[in-house]
Amino acid sequence: MSTDHDRVSAGRPQGRRPGASSSRQTILDAARSRFARDGYAGSTIRKIADDAAVDASLVMQFFGTKEQLFAAVMSITPGALARMAEAFDGPTDTLGERVTRAYLGVWEGDPRDSEPLLAMLRAAISNEQASAQVREFVQERLLDARGSRLNNDTDMTLRAGIAASMLVGVIVGRRIVQVPALVNEDLEALIARIAPGIHAILTAQPELRQR
């Protein structure tokens, strides 16, 4: 077993045997689910290997360490990233609704989109190393490199950062902590409730008042 897998673990797409890329994908899928469920600290190479029905040594041959496996899992799908970025483009009067729908939609839609995000969030909150990775991801990939509306616009970057973290808060309440008031609402009703708030964050003048 070891020599074949050693060759695969060198990470060259060329020269892989047919079965290797599907094993790799099976491990990634198992890791994504496991990190999403148990967080970074609660997940082990061994558990992930069990979930994927492979030997733990194979996981290590493909990915090296748990950290490297986590980094591979954190690759949010380009489609989800694009939907979040594109929501910022378009007419201002529906900006809040578009952004709310895009963000909550990604978190509540296809598990291939939502599980890496849940995994990242759980990991970021329980683990300093993962927290740094998420910080980098949010700032560089979501905020700095966003659609045309945010380019070189520090005011809009701040607004987008606040809006994004607020929408993540809704997801934490609904999907992780599962506060009944939030769980019992359907997604469309929740979007209708939240959109005016996100719209205000993205467009309103800051309320500077005397205390």
Added chain:
Amino acid sequence: MSTDHDRVSAGRPQGRRPGASSSRQTILDAARSRFARDGYAGSTIRKIADDAAVDASLVMQFFGTKEQLFAAVMSITPGALARMAEAFDGPTDTLGERVTRAYLGVWEGDPRDSEPLLAMLRAAISNEQASAQVREFVQERLLDARGSRLNNDTDMTLRAGIAASMLVGVIVGRRIVQVPALVNEDLEALIARIAPGIHAILTAQPELRQR
């Protein structure tokens, strides 16, 4: 050592020797900081005992298990709870600002108020048992049993739930993930940015529109 502490661990306030209640408090303080820093899964009785400079057996004699210690730590101060509840009372035009200030203020103020909240949040996200405790806490102590404005008002309870989870999201972004855009803003400027959004969540008509 054991007989004295066994007596203390029975939980009767009367009959405690002078040193016992201060040991108990030292352990609680150490546990609060440790849970806030490392989360529920990452904290151990042994580490907490080391932080408190006591023997691990003493921690177990006072609190039994890590779970019971966690439950004791999660007792948010009555003052913080009251400030969050009272923010809902008062004139409507400053509702968003009052609630934003009360919530962010508690999370960013005195560590004795913010550490139990950070500990709860980290634990809820990495641990199903803690998640259930936080769910119960949020629904029963923050939403159902809130000030007069929320009594028997399911619409306002839902709005408050959404607003509270959004404000928690801001704290996650600022204090835990430490997204630069959020960290670099001072608290008053952040409140001025966020208040209009929270105000809309608490007061606006839901935006029901055709997709």
